[in-house]
Amino acid sequence: MAQKIVIVNTGCANISSVKFALERLGVTVDVSDNFDIIKAADKVFLPGVGSAYAAMKSINGKNLTDTIRSLEQPVLGVCLGMQLMVETSDETSSGQIDCLGLIPGHVARLQAGDLRLPHMGWNTVTPLEGNTLFKGIPADTYFYFVHSFAVPVYDKTLATCEYGQTFSAALHSNNFFGVQFHPERSGEAGAQLLTNFVEM
């Protein structure tokens, strides 16, 4: 498949692992923060690890906000990349910060009760039936998670996961998709999900 896949260079640390995972599928990938290159891609990835505050600072510093908002092709946010897609996040010392606003919604600290944070490790994911991103991935498939903040379950939730509370493991609104887990580190199930997205 001669698709143009571009990973937005957000300046975050998991860019190589997302790139390597896509290359294992046999597709070629560009990592870029250039408006024209991102705009011309068939599929766009928005990676991210670390804190929402630091990532938004980096994205704003590179003037990427409007570029990302203008995209019409399928975009997949991964982990923090997904959290950046909604409107606001609590993950900052100053109370709340604005994210990219590609999907309605808000990121809050996980209410894990007595459970440990970060939520770290392999947990089961239940996708909504009949959606393309999770094609061939049954309910209760394990994916790898590392996070302390999450988007609650609402009408943009595409898959759920349970850790103290039920939260959104994946989101979907128009051309924007996001996954809270790390498909690039989730074995064959992760590879299947990446393939589904690339083939959309």
Place this chain on the structure above:
Amino acid sequence: MLAKRIIPCLDVRDGKVVKGVQFRNHEIIGDIVPLAEQYAKAGADELVFYDITASSDQRVVDKSWVSRIAQVIDIPFCVAGGIKSVEDAGRILEMGADKISINSPALSNPDLINELHDIYGQQCVVIGIDSFYNEANGRYDVYKFTGDESRTQQTQWHTIDWIKEVQSRGAGEIVLNCMNQDGVRKGYDIEQLKAVREVCKVPLIASGGAGAIEHFTDVFKQADVDGALAASVFHKGIIDMHELKDTLASQAIPMCIRHGR
């Protein structure tokens, strides 16, 4: 449900996986990439690569093996050994490691934990702790430079206090290596891990002492750790990963049994 993790640890020296006998006479057991692949395929939940080249000498160490692993491995991995600064950590993470683990440098410079947390995020900051049970006074003490017998020294920290300190500075996970049990394969130090569990609010990984499947059962059921790390039982083929995970799952310990086996 969140699964408990089984974590093989591989010692790396100059880009090769080695096994040592009492810190000396390291014998090369294979190339790092095929061995990492083999463990990932066998069902390991995560891998730790402990770079033993780095901690004992000062020369510039070739870490290109980190990106070679990141290219082929589709499970998370952590790199430990010789990471002394924010710059060291950044290079390892940029090459594709998911986490970095620091031990002695955190004791020498605790602010390093805060800096790593602020720059790269809590999720990638693992603190390794070598803890020794002193029978004479019933105390658990933290040791440093344990990779080199001639430099190993007791610190002023009691283990429980150090655990609290690293959490307050932003540690995302703690690997507790119980030195009394290390390498003897008589089981994890359940008593110590239980005591640490009470104050440890981040994921806790048990290390040191695994010799049989029931040791894993015990540590998950009795000490409620989040993961169990082991080296020789896997390298020497004493425990088969599939059998281990199936046995634990049959005893109601949540295990991620993936396909592809």
